[in-house]
Amino acid sequence: MIRLSDVWYMVGGNQILSEINIQVKAGEFVCIVGPSGAGKSTILRLVHMEMSPTRGQVIVADYDARTVHKHDIPLFRRKVGVVFQDFKLLEDRDVYENVAFALWATGVPRRRIKKRVFQVLAEVGLSHKRYAMIYELSGGEQQRVTIARALANEPYVLLADEPTGNLDPETTEEILGLLKRINGKGMAILMATHKEDLVRRLPASVVRIRQGRMVE
Amino acid sequence: MSLNLLYSMREGIVGLKRARMASVITVSTIAITMTLLGLFLILTFNIQGIAQSFRNKMTFEVFIDNSLESTDIQLLEKNIIDLEGVEDVTFISKEEALERYRRDFENDPLEIVGYNPLPPSFQVKLKQDYRYPERAEDVVRKTEALEGVDKVVYHENLFRLVYRYSRIVILVDVALFLTVLLAAILLVANTLRLTILSQRKTIQIMELVGATEGFIRRPYLIQGMLQGGIGGGIGSFIVLIIVQGVSLRFPDFLRVTIPMLLFPLALGLALGFIGAAIGLGRFLKTA
Numbered sequence: 001m002i003r004l005s006d007v008w009y010m011v012g013g014n015q016i017l018s019e020i021n022i023q024v025k026a027g028e029f030v031c032i033v034g035p036s037g038a039g040k041s042t043i044l045r046l047v048h049m050e051m052s053p054t055r056g057q058v059i060v061a062d063y064d065a066r067t068v069h070k071h072d073i074p075l076f077r078r079k080v081g082v083v084f085q086d087f088k089l090l091e092d093r094d095v096y097e098n099v100a101f102a103l104w105a106t107g108v109p110r111r112r113i114k115k116r117v118f119q120v121l122a123e124v125g126l127s128h129k130r131y132a133m134i135y136e137l138s139g140g141e142q143q144r145v146t147i148a149r150a151l152a153n154e155p156y157v158l159l160a161d162e163p164t165g166n167l168d169p170e171t172t173e174e175i176l177g178l179l180k181r182i183n184g185k186g187m188a189i190l191m192a193t194h195k196e197d198l199v200r201r202l203p204a205s206v207v208r209i210r211q212g213r214m215v216e
Numbered sequence: 217m218s219l220n221l222l223y224s225m226r227e228g229i230v231g232l233k234r235a236r237m238a239s240v241i242t243v244s245t246i247a248i249t250m251t252l253l254g255l256f257l258i259l260t261f262n263i264q265g266i267a268q269s270f271r272n273k274m275t276f277e278v279f280i281d282n283s284l285e286s287t288d289i290q291l292l293e294k295n296i297i298d299l300e301g302v303e304d305v306t307f308i309s310k311e312e313a314l315e316r317y318r319r320d321f322e323n324d325p326l327e328i329v330g331y332n333p334l335p336p337s338f339q340v341k342l343k344q345d346y347r348y349p350e351r352a353e354d355v356v357r358k359t360e361a362l363e364g365v366d367k368v369v370y371h372e373n374l375f376r377l378v379y380r381y382s383r384i385v386i387l388v389d390v391a392l393f394l395t396v397l398l399a400a401i402l403l404v405a406n407t408l409r410l411t412i413l414s415q416r417k418t419i420q421i422m423e424l425v426g427a428t429e430g431f432i433r434r435p436y437l438i439q440g441m442l443q444g445g446i447g448g449g450i451g452s453f454i455v456l457i458i459v460q461g462v463s464l465r466f467p468d469f470l471r472v473t474i475p476m477l478l479f480p481l482a483l484g485l486a487l488g489f490i491g492a493a494i495g496l497g498r499f500l501k502t503a
């Protein structure tokens with residue numbers, strides 16, 4: 001599903017990543033763990049094809065970062081859900097619109113949008129708040145909207161960049177529980193976090209990163 | 217109409233409300249610049265008209281040999297018309313010349329000399345391309361060489377003066393118009409860019425969830441055209457009011473056509489579209 005083979009990434013002579021080898025199989029949960037600035041987010045951005053590796057191979061499903069055409073990237077991204085620490089939600093829209101947005105933006109017909117939005121909101125336990133504005137929600141609820149949006153297009157993998165970074169311990173547990181449930185239904189998850197204790201509570205394979213290199 | 221296009225139109229319209237303050241600033245900027253440009257266009261058109269009317273008066277007179285018979289006069293007229301650069305020839309008979317003299321100088325040569333001493337003549341109007349000193353002088357020389365021509369009166373200095381000043385007026389006016397137009401384009405493009413920048417997060421999320429570039433662009437292009445159209449429409453309306461005000465005080469002072477009044481609206485629409493495309497292009501590259 002996801003394969004990074006001998007990946008190097010450099011910016012203006014600075015080495016950000018070197019010799020990265022990660023594999024995520026279908027239905028697998030993989031955590032990239034490391035301190036801030038270790039290069040975890042860069043790996044996720046490479047997988048999301050926001051940039052190309054300086055050296056090595058990044059393959060996600062049938063897409064190869066070295067050969068993928070610029071016009072195919074939007075189609076690829078529809079099949080990769082992303083969740084961020086800072087949620088990246090549209091504050092001027094309600095919960096329904098934020099989730100529906102991902103479907104609108106990818107040209108899904110209106111009737112199917114409504115059905116699918118209700119489905120994913122039920123999945124993350126936010127059906128009752130579908131018409132609430134984003135600023136009316138707690139941090140945990142906002143993150144659940146982000147996860148619902150990421151799931152809307154039925155991706156084959158979920159990328160989560162520090163999904164609990166802004167949340168208190170109780171809400172963190174909630175989100176971890178949700179991610180475990182989603183993974184339990186067969187969805188592959190690649191998550192980046194700096195919290196060592198977090199990964200111990202997850203049924204996940206662990207890749208440790210330090211200063212752009214794998215340490216384990 | 218496809219659902220995507222409907223969505224883009226809806227988003228374009230709703231986007232105006234979402235970025236209300238930025239939209240008000242953009243529409244106001246476009247309205248002010250389009251009003252200025254609309255007024256400038258009318259001014260330019262009228263200045264060009266005045267300069268052109270001066271040039272239209274750049275004619276020369278051909279005095280005919282007094283002894284020429286009427287058939288020879290007709291032949292001479294044909295020969296002058298056939299000359300390259302001549303647009304029109306008007307015959308002024310001896311009687312008509314006398315009438316003009318009486319009218320212009322308020323005395324009668326018949327009473328002074330006892331007969332009509334004025335020769336018949338042709339007033340020669342040159343084609344547009346020949347209303348330049350060098351080319352006009354060439355036609356004058358060829359006319360002088362024709363049989364039956366007594367004398368050609370060509371006000372060379374006046375011709376050169378009118379030509380030089382009308383050219384300066386037209387050049388300065390066009391240069392000013394182009395400068396104002398360029399400033400308007402840059403101002404509108406930058407203001408629209410700010411509007412788009414205020415919706416940066418929406419664009420980033422669109423990219424994240426896999427929206428195509430065309431899908432991302434469409435609502436903003438529609439939004440740009442709406443802002444341009446509203447601003448331009450206001451500009452057209454203000455220009456109409458000003459023109460009516462001026463026309464009430466000074467009738468026949470301005471020559472204004474409907475396309476001139478619609479110019480701010482059309483340019484606003486076009487600038488809105490182009491400005492949004494430029495703003496979006498720059499932004500999408502850096503997003």
